[in-house]
Amino acid sequence: MTTDLPAPGDPTPGEKPVMDPSGPARSPARRVAVICDYALDYLGGAQTALIEQVAALVAHGADVVVVAPSSPEAAARAGLSEGVTYVQVPARWVLPGLALPVVANSAGLRRLLAAVFTEHQVDVVQLHSEFGVAAGAISVAKGLGLPVVHTVHTFFWQTSLRPQRLVAALVRAFHRGITGWRPTRAGLADRAADGALRNMTLGVAQRADQVVSPSAHQAERLRAAGLERVAVVPNTVRASGHAARPLEGVDIPLRIIWIGRCEPEKRILPFVRALTAAQRRLGPGRLRGVVVGDGSQLAEARQAAGDAEIDFLGRQDHDRVPELLARAHLVALTSYGFDNQPMTIVEAVAAGRGVLYCDPALSEGLAGPGIEVPVSEAGISAALVDLVERPDRVLAASRATEQARAEFAPEAHARRMSDLYDDAIRRLRGDRTRAAA
Numbered sequence: 001m002t003t004d005l006p007a008p009g010d011p012t013p014g015e016k017p018v019m020d021p022s023g024p025a026r027s028p029a030r031r032v033a034v035i036c037d038y039a040l041d042y043l044g045g046a047q048t049a050l051i052e053q054v055a056a057l058v059a060h061g062a063d064v065v066v067v068a069p070s071s072p073e074a075a076a077r078a079g080l081s082e083g084v085t086y087v088q089v090p091a092r093w094v095l096p097g098l099a100l101p102v103v104a105n106s107a108g109l110r111r112l113l114a115a116v117f118t119e120h121q122v123d124v125v126q127l128h129s130e131f132g133v134a135a136g137a138i139s140v141a142k143g144l145g146l147p148v149v150h151t152v153h154t155f156f157w158q159t160s161l162r163p164q165r166l167v168a169a170l171v172r173a174f175h176r177g178i179t180g181w182r183p184t185r186a187g188l189a190d191r192a193a194d195g196a197l198r199n200m201t202l203g204v205a206q207r208a209d210q211v212v213s214p215s216a217h218q219a220e221r222l223r224a225a226g227l228e229r230v231a232v233v234p235n236t237v238r239a240s241g242h243a244a245r246p247l248e249g250v251d252i253p254l255r256i257i258w259i260g261r262c263e264p265e266k267r268i269l270p271f272v273r274a275l276t277a278a279q280r281r282l283g284p285g286r287l288r289g290v291v292v293g294d295g296s297q298l299a300e301a302r303q304a305a306g307d308a309e310i311d312f313l314g315r316q317d318h319d320r321v322p323e324l325l326a327r328a329h330l331v332a333l334t335s336y337g338f339d340n341q342p343m344t345i346v347e348a349v350a351a352g353r354g355v356l357y358c359d360p361a362l363s364e365g366l367a368g369p370g371i372e373v374p375v376s377e378a379g380i381s382a383a384l385v386d387l388v389e390r391p392d393r394v395l396a397a398s399r400a401t402e403q404a405r406a407e408f409a410p411e412a413h414a415r416r417m418s419d420l421y422d423d424a425i426r427r428l429r430g431d432r433t434r435a436a437a
Contacts, residue, residue, distance in 0.1 A: 030421050031063045033122045035137040037129035040070040040078040042099045044261060045343040046153040047078060048318060049214070049235045050128045052343075053151075053413065055081040056236050060414035065120045067113065067133065069101035079318045087116050089133055097296060104178045105135040113140040122146060124421045128153065130204040135179035138207050145432065147424035149417075150208035151233075155221050156338050157197030158189075158265055168196035175200045186225055202227075210424045212417075214341035217361045231420055234364045235343055236413035237350045240322030246352045247398040250329050250391035253288040253309070256356065256384070257328040259321065259344050260335075262295030267358075271334040272301045274380035276308040278388070281381070284309070287388050289332075292316050292324060325351035330387070330394050333357040336375045345369075346408045354397020356383070365407055368400025 034054055040047050054064050058081055065085040068075065075086050089109060091101030103109065113136055117125070125141040127134045127150040134150075141148045161167045171193060172183040184203045189195040202225055205211045211230045213219035222230045256275070262268045268291070275289045289310040291301065302312055316324065325331065331348040333339070336359045345365045348355050355366060358375040366372075371393055373383035387394055406412065 030057075030418060031121055031123045032057060032065075032126050032421065033117055033120065033124070033137070034064055034066045034126045035128065035134055036066070036068040037101065037103060037131035037133045038068070039074065039094075039099055039101055040068050040080065041074040045235075045339075046128055048237075048343040048347075049151070049153065051079045051081075051318065052235065052237050052346075052410070053126075053417070054084055055079075055238050056410035056414040057417065058083050059410060060418060062414070062418070063120070065116060065122070067116060067137070069103055069133070077317065085120065087112075100131070102178060103132040103136075105132045105139065105180045109133065109136040110140050113137055114144070117141070117144055117146065123425060124149060126417075126421075127151065127204065127208065130200050131175070132178035134204055135181060138204070145428065147209040147421070147428045148207070149210045149212060149420060149424060150205050151212040151214070152201055152205060152218065152222060152340070153214070154338065154340050155188075155198055155201055155213075155218050155225075156340065157201070158191075158194045158338060159197065160264055161193060164192040164194075167193035171196040171200070175203070179203070188225060209428060210420055212420065215362070215364055217363065218340045231416075233413060233416045233420070234407055235341055235346050236408050236410045237343070237346045238410055239350065246401060247329060247395055250394050252388075253286050254330070254384075254388045254391060254394070255288050255290065255328045256330045256332050257290040257292065257324060258332045258334070259292040259324075259347075260333075260342075262291070262293050262298040262301055264297065265335060265338040266295075267334040267336060268293075268295070268297050268301050269304060270377045270380065271332055272304045272308075272310065274334075274377045275310060275384060276305055277377070277381040278384035279308055281385050282388055287384060290324065290328065292321070321347055322351055325353055328353060329391075330371075330397070331355045333359075333362075334380065335359060337361070341365075349401045349404050349408060352398055352401045354394060354401065356380075356387075365404050367404065369397050369404050371397050 036050055038047055057064055067087045069089055069091040072086055089103055091103050093102050095102055125137050125146055125148045138148050176183055184199045188198040205227055211227050212233050214235045216232050219230045219232045258271050260266045279287050291312045294315040331353050333344050333355055341364050345355050349365045349369050354369045356371045356373055373380055
């Protein structure tokens with residue numbers, strides 16, 4: 001495929017490099033195509049990370065076009081920032097239970113993406129998913145000579161569905177059907193279905209020019225799987241209208257909030273059961289929980305709670321999360337062995353709230369703001385009782401967020417991503433020059 005676009009990294013006619021008074025000329029603002037297979041208004045870390053990254057890039061001076069299956073209205077509700085061009089790709093259907101719009105890597109999709117990339121003179125393609133739209137974007141980017149950067153939101157896919165071998169076969173067939181690619185079969189997990197799910201991510205990451213992991217522990221796993229160019233760039237979040245002040249004290253009841261998808265891998269049921277057990281030990285009016293999110297286990301979680309002091313708020317708009325965090329003393333993150341670098345941590349730190357967590361692999365943002373507790377329900381429950389009776393750790397975690405906040409600053413995130421984009425563009429241009437020599 002040929003195009004009249006300037007070579008990636010070259011200024012367009014009349015465009016001048018941006019001058020930095022503190023150093024030499026730096027590259028002009030990039031034109032970035034951000035690609036996602038997920039519904040943007042579904043409560044999930046990948047969607048939130050994408051929305052916040054786009055806002056950071058725009059504030060940094062980038063021109064951004066976002067391509068996803070959601071309607072423009074849904075994208076706006078999700079918080080997609082002004083000044084961003086949005087393009088909806090039609091989905092065939094939505095995968096039940098996962099709220100995943102199914103878009104195949106078809107000739108029609110590739111024509112649409114080629115037109116979008118050409119019209120917007122895209123310099124770099126940024127992926128946030130591993131399915132049909134991402135596969136189509138990679139194919140088109142390669143044809144146009146554009147570098148592809150793939151942010152991996154989880155390399156820890158897991159499922160309890162059985163039989164595992166049958167599920168694995170269905171996963172491979174599904175992914176091949178929507179991407180058109182032969183599945184990779186690297187040994188990535190002990191269970192067959194978990195391995196097949198993780199190989200979906202590996203197959204996309206292998207075709208990218210640069211892989212990004214928001215966490216160091218996931219980056220190690222990606223490198224161990226054979227990926228060479230893996231950079232760690234933590235997620236980001238914008239400052240909200242709510243003042244992000246550390247707690248000055250802890251009034252009773254201690255209020256703890258759980259935010260996420262009510263699915264097995266997020267361990268909503270262990271949290272609810274641990275919280276209700278702690279409330280029974282403490283007596284009424286001393287500990288209150290709030291659950292924000294929807295999913296297959298929400299009804300079961302409500303039933304497990306019974307008449308406990310837990311407010312189930314269901315799905316909430318992204319813009320309301322800072323307000324809910326400001327009303328809480330502490331955030332609970334009870335997943336184990338699944339999360340990469342949860343947006344819940346980023347949002348909690350930005351709001352000045354500490355995080356109770358179970359997974360020792362998690363690190364970004366938790367040195368100070370984190371309160372590690374055992375993974376068992378009994379361990380979580382005992383920790384909650386201890387925090388109510390001795391809330392000094394809750395206060396200390398909240399105060400520590402002031403130092404941790406810089407790790408997730410939008411300016412730092414945009415600068416790191418822009419540097420990666422520039423490096424990917426230079427490498428690709430160098431490869432083309434050597435091939436032509």
